[in-house]
Amino acid sequence: CLMSKNKGNSFERLICKQLSLWWSEGKSDDIFWRTASSGGRSTQRAKKGKATKNHDGDIGCVDASGQPFLDLFILECKIGYSKESIHDIIDAGPSSAKSKILGWIEKLEMQRKRLGKPWWLLIHRRDRREPLAFMPMRAASLLLDESSDLNLYPHGSLWLPSKPSMGMVVVYPLIPLLTNVTPQRIIELASRE
16 A cells, blocks of 8 residues: 555655664764665565675665664654554464564564664554564673663563563564664674674
């Protein structure tokens, strides 16, 4: 649907600007930008055994200063899907339909492995709600320290029974997450990888 696609494109642009402002401490809104066809170009080239730097997932960087973030994460943005909830993962029975959120996470995990990146980040905003950030627990435990204010915000932890090797997935409201994770911390972690 064209309307859905435009809505998704607008959301990706908004997230790119938010990430850019966060990364540059308010100095620039154009460090990160949407990838060609939401990573489709990279996917097609990967089928031919070719790599496409900074074009995986939904967000790439157009300024080299953002590279450490993309060295650690592949990013996917989703908007809408208002009936989707983490409950669809938590209380799913053997005959339940597969959760879209779980499908997105599994796709990101496959892409992460293919690209050799340490982690993935899924940003999902239901209609008229705040955006949530899903990531592997290991990523959150390295990004956040004990002094983080995030323990004041509601978040969730999910065990994915269909992907036990992935470990736990954590969910944070996006804006408080960005407030509590510094770009310097990400640069430090990227230099170790």
